[in-house]
Amino acid sequence: MNDRTRVRLTVNGQPESVEVEPRALLADVLRDNLGLTGTHLACEHGVCGACTVLIDGEAARSCLVFAVQAEGSSVTTVEGLTPPDGLSPVQEAMRDCHGLQCGFCTPGIVVSMTAYLNDHPNPSDDDLREAMSGNLCRCTGYQGILAAARQAADRINAI
Amino acid sequence: MSSPVAARFVGSAVHRKEDRRLLTGHGQYVADASAPRMVHAAFLRSELAKARLNSVNIEAAKSAPGVIAVFLWSDFHEKFGEAWHGMLGEQLVVPPPLAIMDVRYVGDPIALVVAETRALAEDACALIEVDYEPEQATVDYASAAADSNVVHAAWGLPSNVMVEVPFTPMSADLDETFNSVEHVVETTIVQNRYLCVPMETRGVLASWTPGLEELDLIVATQSVHETRNFFARYLGLDEGAVRVTARDVGGGFGQKMFVYREECAVVLATKLLGRPVKWIEDRLENLTSAGHSRNELGKVRMAITADGVIEAITVDHVADVGAYTPCPAVMDPTLLPGPYRIPRLGFSTQMVWTNTMGKAAYRGPWMFETTAREMAIDVAARQIGMDPAELRRKNLLSLAELPFTSPGGKLFQEITPLETLEQALGMLGYDEFRKEQAAAREQGRWLGVGICVYVEPTSMEQATLATEGATIRIESSGKVVAFLSTTSHGQSIETTMAQIIADQIGVGYDDVTVVQADTQSTPYGPGTGGSRTAVIAGGAAHDAAVAVRDKVLAIAAHMMEAAPEDLQIAEGVVAVRGTPDRSLTIKEVATQAYTNAHTLPVDVAGGLEATIRFKPKRFPTWSNAAHVCVVEIDPETFIPRILRYIVSEDCGKMINPQVVEGQIFGGVVQGLGGVLYEDFRYDTDGNPQTTTFLDYLLPTTGETPLIEIGHLESVSTTNPGGFKGMGEGGAIGAHAAVANAVGDALAHLGVNVTSTPLGPEQIFELVQASQKERA
Ligand code: FES
Ligand code: FES
Numbered sequence: 001m002n003d004r005t006r007v008r009l010t011v012n013g014q015p016e017s018v019e020v021e022p023r024a025l026l027a028d029v030l031r032d033n034l035g036l037t038g039t040h041l042a043c044e045h046g047v048c049g050a051c052t053v054l055i056d057g058e059a060a061r062s063c064l065v066f067a068v069q070a071e072g073s074s075v076t077t078v079e080g081l082t083p084p085d086g087l088s089p090v091q092e093a094m095r096d097c098h099g100l101q102c103g104f105c106t107p108g109i110v111v112s113m114t115a116y117l118n119d120h121p122n123p124s125d126d127d128l129r130e131a132m133s134g135n136l137c138r139c140t141g142y143q144g145i146l147a148a149a150r151q152a153a154d155r156i157n158a159i
Numbered sequence: 160m161s162s163p164v165a166a167r168f169v170g171s172a173v174h175r176k177e178d179r180r181l182l183t184g185h186g187q188y189v190a191d192a193s194a195p196r197m198v199h200a201a202f203l204r205s206e207l208a209k210a211r212l213n214s215v216n217i218e219a220a221k222s223a224p225g226v227i228a229v230f231l232w233s234d235f236h237e238k239f240g241e242a243w244h245g246m247l248g249e250q251l252v253v254p255p256p257l258a259i260m261d262v263r264y265v266g267d268p269i270a271l272v273v274a275e276t277r278a279l280a281e282d283a284c285a286l287i288e289v290d291y292e293p294e295q296a297t298v299d300y301a302s303a304a305a306d307s308n309v310v311h312a313a314w315g316l317p318s319n320v321m322v323e324v325p326f327t328p329m330s331a332d333l334d335e336t337f338n339s340v341e342h343v344v345e346t347t348i349v350q351n352r353y354l355c356v357p358m359e360t361r362g363v364l365a366s367w368t369p370g371l372e373e374l375d376l377i378v379a380t381q382s383v384h385e386t387r388n389f390f391a392r393y394l395g396l397d398e399g400a401v402r403v404t405a406r407d408v409g410g411g412f413g414q415k416m417f418v419y420r421e422e423c424a425v426v427l428a429t430k431l432l433g434r435p436v437k438w439i440e441d442r443l444e445n446l447t448s449a450g451h452s453r454n455e456l457g458k459v460r461m462a463i464t465a466d467g468v469i470e471a472i473t474v475d476h477v478a479d480v481g482a483y484t485p486c487p488a489v490m491d492p493t494l495l496p497g498p499y500r501i502p503r504l505g506f507s508t509q510m511v512w513t514n515t516m517g518k519a520a521y522r523g524p525w526m527f528e529t530t531a532r533e534m535a536i537d538v539a540a541r542q543i544g545m546d547p548a549e550l551r552r553k554n555l556l557s558l559a560e561l562p563f564t565s566p567g568g569k570l571f572q573e574i575t576p577l578e579t580l581e582q583a584l585g586m587l588g589y590d591e592f593r594k595e596q597a598a599a600r601e602q603g604r605w606l607g608v609g610i611c612v613y614v615e616p617t618s619m620e621q622a623t624l625a626t627e628g629a630t631i632r633i634e635s636s637g638k639v640v641a642f643l644s645t646t647s648h649g650q651s652i653e654t655t656m657a658q659i660i661a662d663q664i665g666v667g668y669d670d671v672t673v674v675q676a677d678t679q680s681t682p683y684g685p686g687t688g689g690s691r692t693a694v695i696a697g698g699a700a701h702d703a704a705v706a707v708r709d710k711v712l713a714i715a716a717h718m719m720e721a722a723p724e725d726l727q728i729a730e731g732v733v734a735v736r737g738t739p740d741r742s743l744t745i746k747e748v749a750t751q752a753y754t755n756a757h758t759l760p761v762d763v764a765g766g767l768e769a770t771i772r773f774k775p776k777r778f779p780t781w782s783n784a785a786h787v788c789v790v791e792i793d794p795e796t797f798i799p800r801i802l803r804y805i806v807s808e809d810c811g812k813m814i815n816p817q818v819v820e821g822q823i824f825g826g827v828v829q830g831l832g833g834v835l836y837e838d839f840r841y842d843t844d845g846n847p848q849t850t851t852f853l854d855y856l857l858p859t860t861g862e863t864p865l866i867e868i869g870h871l872e873s874v875s876t877t878n879p880g881g882f883k884g885m886g887e888g889g890a891i892g893a894h895a896a897v898a899n900a901v902g903d904a905l906a907h908l909g910v911n912v913t914s915t916p917l918g919p920e921q922i923f924e925l926v927q928a929s930q931k932e933r934a
Contacts, residue, residue, distance in 0.1 A: 138825070
């Protein structure tokens with residue numbers, strides 16, 4: 001238990017260094033060691049997507065990644081996707097389209113949607129439905145989330 | 160006299176006040192909270208559905224790394240007092256925080272481990288040795304009443320029957336009616352077990368401060384005030400010594416309305432340790448131990464005339480309440496006739512214990528009346544050879560014939576059942592669909608349409624539920640702070656209440672801040688649930704805003720030497736009607752009210768603050784809707800897929816149409832999930848089979864259809880805004896609409912759908928069985 005390891009990684013652009021147990025999950029390190037509680041845990045078994053973060057730009061479930069596996073990588077959480085003023089196009093679209101109610105799934109949705117739209121500039125509605133199918137939401141019935149994905153895709157394209 | 164203000168925000172889809180913090184990762188859920196010297200708790204839970212506990216050995220766990228304490232029942236025994244919830248009453252006692260001598264469901268908590276981290280607490284749980292003596296479990300609720308294995312035998316109870324209401328005819332000529340009509344339809348409708356499943360599990364951070372002798376709780380709850388009252392009684396404290404807050408709660412749907420034994424255990428742990436103790440439930444626990452729902456059946460009988468008039472309906476109802484029920488809310492049989500002109504009713508009810516997780520409230524807890532009636536109507540339509548839309552049309556109430564008193568004693572007014580059905584059928588193009596369906600059948604495609612029409616009793620009066628409170632203060636800056644009695648867990652309450660308040664005071668939406676879910680600053684409220692916020696909390700917000708506005712007008716009138724009734728307020732400026740240059744800003748009025756109160760007339764006390772409690776004029780406030788669903792079933796894979804989903808609803812005046820539609824969307828997807836994907840299963844020994852999100856399947860964007868909504872508006876007169884509740888309806892209507900659509904898609908094969916779930920496995924079996932029968 002005491003064989004703690006030092007992990008160095010960049011989180012939201014900040015270099016960080018933390019001492020962790022080998023079994024510590026990236027999600028727990030973000031939340032407990034670094035105080036970035038925007039990353040939520042809703043299943044801890046890789047299904048719900050609430051814990052989604054970007055690791056070197058790729059969406060990943062931080063409940064399935066050990067912190068030691070993130071050594072040397074660059075991690076972006078929902079906090080890091082927020083511009084200093086206002087909201088990102090995805091966040092704005094989620095607000096405009098009522099893509100959230102209780103907000104618990106929301107950080108994972110924002111991160112997943114952002115990652116997908118970064119890589120897929122011209123998605124069809126079916127593509128968006130498929131892309132967001134890995135994030136569970138119990139409140140919205142997904143209507144607002146899919147509308148937000150459409151709006152964000154269109155806005156990003158219009159820029 | 161015309162109103163001094165005009166509505167600007169009610170009725171519009173303003174941006175939600177909640178969204179900025181939630182979208183940027185700055186929500187404050189219980190899991191995000193911490194406290195100095197905080198330690199973490201984990202439960203060891205029963206692996207068996209029924210067993211005696213011969214021994215529980217905690218020695219190894221106690222000396223495991225990081226362990227602070229391991230608690231058993233004997234540690235908590237006699238450390239607590241009364242354990243009942245204000246809404247449920249003194250009779251329904253929350254079960255002991257930990258198992259005493261035996262366990263009665265898989266998940267029954269046996270020990271509580273407190274350690275430096277959650278991982279260490281869980282490690283230590285694995286070191287506890289339990290010597291069980293297994294006993295035969297009772298799992299099937301349909302036969303539980305006659306089962307000689309008694310769940311609560313250890314309490315000396317003679318049987319598994321918790322409540323039994325013998326058959327009660329609500330109309331004298333029930334038997335004659337059944338004997339004289341052309342058609343008697345009899346069918347048993349079974350609704351499966353499915354659950355609330357909020358994305359945030361349960362959790363609590365409990366801090367007892369010795370010396371201060373105060374308890375502070377941050378908890379994932381739908382009701383901070385009832386949680387406070389509960390724990391004041393539990394620990395024998397004055398209410399003022401207990402503070403409960405819940406800034407953000409990640410969904411509840413009924414699950415978080417009450418107080419659970421796990422929360423009791425954590426509170427006792429902090430009391431005994433004098434350190435903050437945090438417990439965050441994991442998903443396995445949430446699925447197996449946080450309350451289960453639905454799981455009811457009813458034998459429905461209907462008496463129908465030759466031309467399709469339903470003359471009577473009865474039900475013999477059985478509900479599973481599990482081993483320990485956090486809230487034994489089951490079908491309301493007096494609502495069985497629903498929004499139909501059915502003149503006669505009779506019912507019996509039986510609630511039975513089983514060795515499974517107990518019944519919890521879930522979005523429309525009484526809703527089996529809708530499932531039973533609406534599925535039975537489709538069975539009837541098939542049996543008598545009448546179109547199910549036509550059979551409903553013939554019997555549904557319409558606005559013009561109200562008020563109407565049902566045989567269950569419900570007084571209906573201000574609802575539009577037939578009107579919503581017609582709107583929904585129109586949106587679909589029902590007649591064209593029937594042609595399309597016939598053509599599709601020719602091609603071997605299985606297409607079906609399902610309908611569900613219901614009436615929803617919102618803002619009910621039971622126990623603590625009849626009232627809400629609001630304190631509204633205009634600060635000396637002119638900004639408004641509203642302290643509400645609500646505990647939001649996704650309902651957009653900060654937004655909708657600010658819309659009402661801004662309109663009634665005559666300020667901007669951005670000028671209003673809403674504070675809720677803190678027992679130290681807000682008026683008492685029973686909790687957010689039962690579709691009560693728009694009507695009751697909205698009424699309190701409205702009336703408190705009017706009371707503060709009246710103070711503004713009185714002081715402004717004095718300052719401007721005008722009559723209060725000649726003043727109007729718009730966008731934060733009080734002006735004399737017709738003379739706009741004679742005006743004051745609300746800030747100027749507020750400055751006078753706070754800093755020069757001595758200059759005000761003797762009967763004006765100064766300050767700009769009002770506290771009001773509100774109670775609707777009548778109970779309940781009825782709302783209603785019609786759902787229409789189209790499914791296609793793949794004849795090879797038997798996978799059902801929803802092609803269209805239409806809701807026509809009437810929730811009176813809408814405060815925020817986007818919020819209304821969001822509530823409908825969410826409810827509908829929960830309801831359709833419960834038919835097509837979600838099904839909580841136990842094996843015959845009471846072992847749960849669906850304990851992860853890989854087996855308990857929530858709908859995703861992949862399965863969820865586009866949902867189309869039509870609105871009708873019959874304004875309610877129970878409250879000043881004309882609002883009706885609508886938080887539960889989606890989940891009430893969707894179950895039968897989807898099940899009926901599947902039934903309609905299979906009807907030409909001779910299949911009679913009467914039970915759910917309806918996944919490919921069940922559809923395959925139904926088709927097989929009917930083919931066998933026909934052969
Ligand atoms: S918490 Fe990581 S996928 Fe659910
Ligand atoms: S907004 Fe509540 S779970 Fe998605």
